[in-house]
Amino acid sequence: MGPFALDGITSILVHLAIGFGFGFVLERAGFGDSRRLAAQFYLRDMTVLKVMFTAIVTAMVLVHFAWAIGWVDLSRVFVNPTYLASGVVGGLIMGVGFIVGGYCPGTSLVAAATLKLDGVFFVLGVTLGVFVFGEVVPSFWDFFQNAGAMGRFTLADWLGIPTVLVTFLVGCMAVFMFWGAERLEAVFGDAPREETTETPDATTEVAR
Amino acid sequence: MTTLPRASWNPYVAGFALGLVLTASFVIAGHGLGASGAVGRVVAAGVDAVAPAQVDTNPYLAPMAGGDTNPFDHWITWMVLGAIAGGLVSGLTAGRMKVETFRGARITPQQRWMFALIGGTIMGFGARLARGCTSGQALSGGAMLSVGSWAFMFSVFIGGYALAYFVRRLWND
């Protein structure tokens, strides 16, 4: 029954492999390109939403299905503890950082790995931002640690309904959001042009 | 309006693949993905090298690098190294390894670098405040149905959409 207590070289190899899959898929999804990430916020390209929600829903269904048949001990799987105040404020700040900088930490690593200079600068920025946070957070430590702190608290706990019912509701919501995303792309977006590998230059200069 | 080049994979396919990676992480290792945490550890190591006493008294840095704790002795170090390798291999095999600067048509590369730096700084601060970023909180916490993660996810989208109009010159033609 998963998950497993990993340590030593096994842990290193497992996490390298998972990380590799993570970075590889992000790049294949086109997330090494800040313009695509930013386009989400102008409704022109809903790839971010589609990829994120498909990933969430896929993992949600598979993990909880495995739990329902006794293959995974869910109590041993990490569930991000809920800190409502710092989570919401941090999320809003991150949204700002996302649209100004064009990446999030994971995608910026992928961009930097493929030699995108804006990705490199973004990573440097993240490092700086994290440093500033570390220096400054003691001054609002109580807020950070305690405001809206609810521990391990799932949607099922909050709504008082079975976890599997939550997966159904989230699944329905996701399908609705995918449908909505397609509609928005049809209205605001442009059909992506075909790119051949012989002309990579066209991607960075504006062809007007 | 400049259109984006087509991505290698259909977004739903990519999302499904990402979901499989995420699932593997949960059922094998018992936790989800992560990225900004590794940056946190790099920062902790850096501060530790220069001012170790400060690390020991800082409640945020101390658990990572206080005393003789090795900040890199954590799974996220390996995951991030793997992610960099994965991104690199994908970019290499798809012909996307190229020194370039992605930007909107109306700004120069140098301006883009400045905004990337600024945006990254804001993002770094926000990510640590939220205890995670899109991979750790939104994807991982979202799949595990954490209330805080879903609230976080909606906040990120709200923050981005709210500011989008004001920075449209960075991205739009």
Next chain:
Amino acid sequence: MRAPWKFLAAAALIGTTMAMTLVGDPTLDDRLAWQHDQLEETLVSRDVHVHPGELLELMHDDLVRLRIVDVRDESDFNLFHLADAERVDCDALQSTWGHDLVDDAIVVITGNDEARAESAWRMLRARGVRNVYVLAGGLNRWVELFSEPEPQPHEPTASVASAAAALLLPVQTESCLSEEPFAWGLSAALGDRHPASLPDAHRLEPLDYQDKVKRTVKAPKLSGGCG
């Protein structure tokens, strides 16, 4: 339909989650069954049976968040129980108890002996409480070890009473086993005012035991996910 595979994927998603909803969340009995072998292995190896000395150490340690859960009958509890122990019904352990547990809390279950405490331990483990232990030898042994003067072994009146009561009670589910009666006679029901409810730390000196309790809980990764 323009993209039949999208429709099929959406249908698969809705269909799978609907089927899962109809089956429902796994029950505690399901989880006990799935984890049966692991749980029994742990119990047999006695990895989670805490010596009274170690429990006493924990009780004296201010830094530890200790929760002593007493699963005995109310009459036994009123007669004698440990300082700061909380009496909890087996039913509550199956469902509601423990929602306010902090991540680094150490839970020690005490019974008169071990049988019922082990049942309770299985339930809490199946429910996902990680840092939970059983008092080795139960309170019968605790009182023997820490009280002075030696109390008299108790006459069967209590066991007659509890046997009679057992006839009246509904058949106990296998989740909550019955157990040995409390072995010691006390002149009055002192609850937690008995000296052995919180023996002095110096009582630890002659004792020799293995530490079983994990003091720093690894599980709540402060930096899980992107952290």
